[in-house]
Each structure stands twice: as C-alpha cells, then as structure tokens.
Amino acid sequence: MNLVRAELLKIRTTNTWWVFALISLPLWALTLLVNWLQSDALTSGDLGEMPPEQAAQLAAAAHPDALSANLFTTGQFFGLLIVMLLGIIVVTSEFFHQTVTTTFLTAPHRSAVMIAKLAAAALLAVLFWVVTTGLNLVAGAAVLESIGVGNQLGNVAAWEAIGLNGLAYLLWGILGVGLGVLIRSQIGATVTGILLYLGGTIGAAIAISVLAARFGDWINDLQLLVPSLASSLMVAGTEIPGNPPRWAGAAVLIGYAVVTGVAGTLILRRRDIS
Amino acid sequence: MSDGQRSPTSDGQIVVSGLTKQYKNVRAVNNLSFTIQPGRVTGFLGPNGAGKTTTLRMLLNLVTPTSGTATISGHRYADLSEPLRHVGAVLEASSAHKGRTGVNHLRVICAAAGLPRQRADEALALVGLTPAAKRKFKGYSLGMKQRLGIAAAMLGDPRVLILDEPANGLDPEGIRWMRGFLKGLAHEGRTVLVSSHLLSEMQLLADDVVIIAAGQLVRQGPVDQVIGSMTQGVRVRVRTPQAEALTTALKGQSATVDADGQGALLVSGVDAATVGRTALAAGVELHELTTERPDLEGVFLELTAGKAGIR
Ligand SMILES: Nc1ncnc2c1ncn2[C@@H]1O[C@H](COP(=O)(O)OP(=O)(O)O)[C@@H](O)[C@H]1O
Numbered sequence: 001m002n003l004v005r006a007e008l009l010k011i012r013t014t015n016t017w018w019v020f021a022l023i024s025l026p027l028w029a030l031t032l033l034v035n036w037l038q039s040d041a042l043t044s045g046d047l048g049e050m051p052p053e054q055a056a057q058l059a060a061a062a063h064p065d066a067l068s069a070n071l072f073t074t075g076q077f078f079g080l081l082i083v084m085l086l087g088i089i090v091v092t093s094e095f096f097h098q099t100v101t102t103t104f105l106t107a108p109h110r111s112a113v114m115i116a117k118l119a120a121a122a123l124l125a126v127l128f129w130v131v132t133t134g135l136n137l138v139a140g141a142a143v144l145e146s147i148g149v150g151n152q153l154g155n156v157a158a159w160e161a162i163g164l165n166g167l168a169y170l171l172w173g174i175l176g177v178g179l180g181v182l183i184r185s186q187i188g189a190t191v192t193g194i195l196l197y198l199g200g201t202i203g204a205a206i207a208i209s210v211l212a213a214r215f216g217d218w219i220n221d222l223q224l225l226v227p228s229l230a231s232s233l234m235v236a237g238t239e240i241p242g243n244p245p246r247w248a249g250a251a252v253l254i255g256y257a258v259v260t261g262v263a264g265t266l267i268l269r270r271r272d273i274s
Numbered sequence: 275m276s277d278g279q280r281s282p283t284s285d286g287q288i289v290v291s292g293l294t295k296q297y298k299n300v301r302a303v304n305n306l307s308f309t310i311q312p313g314r315v316t317g318f319l320g321p322n323g324a325g326k327t328t329t330l331r332m333l334l335n336l337v338t339p340t341s342g343t344a345t346i347s348g349h350r351y352a353d354l355s356e357p358l359r360h361v362g363a364v365l366e367a368s369s370a371h372k373g374r375t376g377v378n379h380l381r382v383i384c385a386a387a388g389l390p391r392q393r394a395d396e397a398l399a400l401v402g403l404t405p406a407a408k409r410k411f412k413g414y415s416l417g418m419k420q421r422l423g424i425a426a427a428m429l430g431d432p433r434v435l436i437l438d439e440p441a442n443g444l445d446p447e448g449i450r451w452m453r454g455f456l457k458g459l460a461h462e463g464r465t466v467l468v469s470s471h472l473l474s475e476m477q478l479l480a481d482d483v484v485i486i487a488a489g490q491l492v493r494q495g496p497v498d499q500v501i502g503s504m505t506q507g508v509r510v511r512v513r514t515p516q517a518e519a520l521t522t523a524l525k526g527q528s529a530t531v532d533a534d535g536q537g538a539l540l541v542s543g544v545d546a547a548t549v550g551r552t553a554l555a556a557g558v559e560l561h562e563l564t565t566e567r568p569d570l571e572g573v574f575l576e577l578t579a580g581k582a583g584i585r
C-alpha cells in the first residue's frame with residue numbers, strides 16, 4: 001500500500017499528469033464534435049442508395065442503443081492511447097531518470113514494486129475513465145436530446161458500453177506498464193506503443209479485410225488476436241452484425257494484459273540494475 | 275527477521291564472501307572476500323574498472339552475483355525487514371527525476387519506505403540543502419545532487435552507510451564537508467563504506483582500506499598498516515654531484531640505491547641521518563637530503579601495478 005501511494009506521488013510530483021490532461025481535453029472535445037455530427041447524420045434519415053448488408057449495419061448504428069453507447073464513450077480512441085502512454089511512463093521514467101536504483105533500494109522486493117506500478121497505472125486509468133465518463137454523461141445526454149432520441153440515461157446497453165469502456169481503460173493502462181518493462185527506453189516504448197495502437201488498428205484492419213476477401217470470412221475472426229482490434233471490438237458499443245461477440249474481445253485483451261503484466265514482473269525480478 | 279536471530283557481534287558488519295560476478299565478456303568481480311567493521315570509515319579502493327561499483331551493487335541486491343554472498347549485519351539486503359532504516363546508500367547512478375523538486379524526491383522515498391514525511395525536511399537540513407528544497411532537480415549543481423543523494427541515504431537514520439565515489443565532481447569545500455560528515459557518522463558508531471579512486475582524499479578520510487584490482491582483493495587493513503607493510507618503506511632522496519662515490523659508500527652500509535631518473539638518488543634501507551653521516555665521512559657534497567614517506571597513492575600504484583587499465 002505504501003508502494004502504491006509512492007507511485008501515485010511520483011506522478012503527482014511531476015508535470016506528467018497535467019501535460020496529459022492538457023493533451024486529452026482538446027482531443028476529447030474534438031471527438032465529441034465528430035460524434036455529434038455523426039449521430040446527427042445517422043438520425044436525420046436519407047443516406048442514399050446502398051447494398052442491403054450495409055443498410056443493416058447503418059440501421060443498427062442509428063439505433064438509440066448504439067448512438068448512446070457511442071456518445072457516452074466519447075474520447076475513448078485517444079483516451080486509451082493516453083492511458084497506455086501513462087502506464088509506459090510509470091515504468092520507463094525510472095530508467096530514463098535513473099531513479100530505479102533508489103526505488104529498488106527502498107523496496108528490494110521487486111515484484112511488490114511491479115505490482116504497485118500496475119495498481120497505480122490501473123488507478124490512474126480508472127480515474128481517467130471516471131472523469132471522461134462524467135463529461136460524457138453531461139455532453140452526450142445533451143447531444144441525444146438535441147437529435148431527438150431522449151437522453152438515454154436509463155438505457156442498459158449504454159451503461160454496458162460505459163462499463164466495458166472502463167475495462168478497456170484499465171487494461172490499456174496495464175498493457176502500458178508491461179510494455180514499459182519490456183522496452184525500457186522511454187522513446188522506444190512510446191513509439192512502439194503508439195504503433196501498436198494506431199498502426200495496429202489501421203494496419204491490421206486493412207490486412208485482415210484483404211485476407212478475408214482472399215481466403216474467406218473466417219479470417220475476420222482472427223482480428224481478435226490483434227490487441228487494438230480486440231479492444232475496439234470489445235468497446236464497439238453494441239453487437240455489430242457479422243462480427244465476433246464483444247466478450248471475446250474483452251477476453252483476449254485481458255489475456256494480453258495478464259501476459260504483459262506477468263512477463264514484466266518476471267523480467268524485472270531478474271534484471272541487473274547497473 | 276526477528277532481532278533474536280541477529281547475532282549482536284555482526285550488527286553493522288558487512289561481510290563479503292567469495293563474491294563473483296561474471297558478465298558476458300568480463301569477470302567484473304572474482305572470488306572477493308572482505309569484512310567491514312562498524313565505527314570506522316573504510317575506503318574501498320581500486321582503479322577504474324576494478325569492480326567496486328559491481329561489488330557494492332551486489333551487496334545491495336541490485337545486481338545478482340554469479341556466486342558468493344554479501345551480507346549486512348548478517349542478512350542479505352533483500353532480507354532486511356526495513357532496509358532504509360538499516361542501510362543508506364549513495365550510488366553513482368542514483369539520481370532523481372529532473373522535473374521533481376528535491377523535497378518531493380525525498381517524500382516519494384519516505385512514502386515508499388513508510389517513513390514519516392517530515393524526515394524529508396530533516397534530512398535536507400542535515401546536508402544543508404534546505405534553501406534548495408523546492409527547486410527542481412535539473413537545476414541542481416553536481417555538489418547539490420551529491421548532497422541530495424546523501425540526504426536520501428540518511429532518511430531512515432541508518433546504521434550502515436555505503437557510498438560509491440561520493441567525492442566525484444565535488445569542489446574542495448564540498449569534499450571537506452563530506453569528510454567531516456562521514457567521519458562524524460563513523461564516530462557515532464555507524465559503518466561507513468566509501469569507494470573511491472581519489473587516494474589522497476582517502477588517506478585523509480579512511481581508517482581502514484580494502485584495495486581491489488581486476489576484481490580481486492589486493493590488500494585489506496588499517497590505512498597505516500597497509501602503507502607500512504609496503505616493501506619500499508621509507509626512502510631518502512639525495513642530490514649530489516658525486517653520485518658514484520656516494521653510491522659506493524652507501525652500499526658499504528648495506529643500503530639500496532637507485533637513480534630516480536631526474537638526477538637524484540633514492541636510498542632505502544637506511545635513514546636520512548645515516549646517509550648524511552656516510553656522505554660526510556666519504557667527503558661527498560650534498561645538495562638535497564629529504565625523507566620520503568610512502569603515501570597511499572604510492573602504495574596503491576605499487577599494489578595494483580600491471581592490473582590497472584581498462585578492462
Ligand atoms: N552491466 C555490465 N555489463 C557488462 N560489463 C559490465 C557491466 N557493469 C560493469 N561491467 C564491467 O565490469 C568491470 C567492473 O566495473 P565496475 O564495477 O563499474 O568498476 P569500478 O566501479 O571499480 O570502476 C568493468 O570492466 C566493466 O566494464
């Protein structure tokens with residue numbers, strides 16, 4: 001418990017937290033604007049001619065469940081990225097600023113230090129989610145009212161999406177810590193993390209759709225194995241026709257978080273600090 | 275660990291036994307054994323690359339030994355129940371977050387170690403850093419960083435102090451302060467182990483020395499004893515225009531005479547008075563007659579000759 005408090009104090013006593021907050025706020029506002037315009041377009045009807053399969057997907061997206069799920073998880077795309085970077089920094093800044101020697105002198109039981117770091121990153125991630133969700137409930141309800149579907153604050157599907165969103169924040173925070181241990185360099189881990197998240201999302205999505213067109217639809221299910229795609233599936237808001245179920249995405253992401261957390265702990269226990 | 279298990283004689287004692295660290299290409303520390311006593315300042319000496327830092331890091335559970343053990347008061351560092359209350363360490367690479375203030379750096383350590391928060395302010399006052407408490411670490415001079423490191427080591431009021439090259443980068447005033455500070459701690463009965471390659475400083479500071487080279491023990495003991503044990507002992511430097519005549523006369527007194535390469539003779543085996551008397555009897559004119567006591571530096575260079583150098 002002392003160690004978790006110390007980890008949180010480490011974050012509070014540097015400018016990391018407000019720099020991250022400062023970056024996140026405009027990104028959140030921007031996403032809110034995009035979601036608003038998109039929700040407005042989806043509900044204002046006339047979207048032109050399209051094949052029936054696409055029409056079904058659009059109809060699902062225009063349903064109040066999907067609209068509210070989307071709006072109440074606004075800021076998620078960048079939020080998950082930020083939370084992962086925070087997790088990375090919790091570990092790599094110790095190597096960057098050479099404070100790891102002091103940390104391990106203070107607490108020679110390294111597993112305890114690693115667990116404290118995982119807990120601190122998880123707490124920060126959840127805090128991030130709580131604040132964003134608070135903003136989303138206010139702004140999202142207002143948008144939903146304005147497009148005439150009601151505030152949806154009693155919608156079970158919406159709360160399900162909010163909950164899974166929280167799980168996603170938690171897991172990406174943990175993934176960040178694991179990544180930070182695996183790649184000690186601050187810049188190296190940050191770049192890898194961003195590539196894994198952004199490049200992984202876009203690149204893997206393209207690769208999988210190309211492969212699916214060539215080898216058949218079953219390839220689509222493999223997207224589950226890409227962490228960023230598993231995550232976007234899990235937080236899709238509602239079940240999308242033709243995709244694997246959301247819980248599968250959650251299971252895969254939990255798997256990755258556990259693996260990186262455990263691997264990170266084992267590596268940290270053995271490593272010479274010189 | 276209960277206090278009952280701790281033998282009272284080993285309290286504050288550091289025991290290194292058969293310690294070895296093999297890196298991929300170098301055996302940084304090779305079967306090293308020594309004992310450090312409380313109440314004294316012990317200098318841990320060796321040329322660059324001798325393995326001092328590696329030894330201290332193994333002692334502090336930061337580097338895993340290939341074989342051998344290192345204990346403090348009879349326990350491995352990792353087995354001490356409250357390590358900071360027992361051992362304080364200032365290591366070369368121990369640093370602070372550039373953007374964190376000095377006092378916050380110490381408060382983080384207090385939080386992690388379960389020490390009361392005000393220890394941070396007390397430790398800063400102890401090293402004279404109170405005025406810079408709220409400044410960020412990146413603005414600290416080398417001397418201030420070194421003092422902050424010592425403040426961190428003193429947070430738990432430890433029995434045992436371990437410092438790796440603490441004099442590096444300090445100005446003469448800072449070095450003098452450190453010398454007084456460390457001697458004071460030893461005087462209070464604490465164990466003080468200081469690694470250094472600055473020998474003149476060590477001669478002023480240390481009571482005991484442990485000298486290593488190429489990862490192996492070369493000599494251990496009280497400073498005076500180690501200096502006195504040297505083969506060359508006291509030498510007399512003489513300058514004369516009649517070097518050959520004097521050399522012949524001195525050899526009759528069973529003295530050893532060498533040229534120092536700069537026009538003077540180095541005489542060992544006899545004292546300055548004997549040299550003067552012999553010269554007078556032989557009618558040899560003298561221009562200089564000085565007794566040269568070996569210092570730690572000379573001893574060190576002789577002991578580590580051929581083993582120094584970059585590995
Ligand atoms: N992490 C490491 N990996 C490989 N070699 C190392 C490592 N740390 C130290 N060494 C080598 O071990 C030897 C002893 O180094 P060190 O303990 O730092 O000596 P000192 O502190 O006495 O100058 C040197 O040859 C150094 O290059």
Ligand SMILES: [Mg+2]
Nearest residue numbers: 326327366439
């Ligand atoms: Mg060294």
